[in-house]
Amino acid sequence: MRHISCEECTGRVNGGYDPETNQVVVCHNASSNRKMCCNVLAHELIHAFDFCRAKIDFKNIDHLACTEIRAANFMHCSFLSAWSADEASLFGRIKKQHQACVKNKAFLSVMTVRNVSKEDAMDAVNRVFDRCYADLTPMGRIPRRRSHDGDRCYSEGYLFGYTGTNS
Numbered sequence: 001m002r003h004i005s006c007e008e009c010t011g012r013v014n015g016g017y018d019p020e021t022n023q024v025v026v027c028h029n030a031s032s033n034r035k036m037c038c039n040v041l042a043h044e045l046i047h048a049f050d051f052c053r054a055k056i057d058f059k060n061i062d063h064l065a066c067t068e069i070r071a072a073n074f075m076h077c078s079f080l081s082a083w084s085a086d087e088a089s090l091f092g093r094i095k096k097q098h099q100a101c102v103k104n105k106a107f108l109s110v111m112t113v114r115n116v117s118k119e120d121a122m123d124a125v126n127r128v129f130d131r132c133y134a135d136l137t138p139m140g141r142i143p144r145r146r147s148h149d150g151d152r153c154y155s156e157g158y159l160f161g162y163t164g165t166n167s
Helices: 034-054 061-075 079-084 094-114 118-134 149-155
Strands: 003-007 015-018 023-027
Touching: 015 034, 023 034, 034 061, 061 094, 061 118, 094 118
Parallel strands: 003 023
Antiparallel strands: 015 023
């Protein structure tokens, strides 16, 4: 990663990843506080990771759907955020609600990025959902807020070949 840029953006985007320049953009006019900025940055860094690891072709709608599923899975669909967006309930099955939230976020992202029909976006998300939802690389888990998951992910990196030591 060579560049992280903070720019004014148009449309309904909060940020983006440009594989040609290997640059993450955070939209300052859409990221109104530190938490939002951190979430956008983390979301876009997942796309950067996927591009480097899996050679994502962002022009391929299935590849785009996969990386959007992974970003939503890691960054946007905690129980509390899904509940506040009216995508979860205290009385439902949490795993099913989480999957529905991830599908919805990925679907909306694919529609926004590619400007495709609802049907085309949903078809792409559904085609790759099971495989991409299960892909938890590089963290090995979905990090929970206010937990030690981030520290655990870092300390367990050697198990996935990401660090040279297990300290």
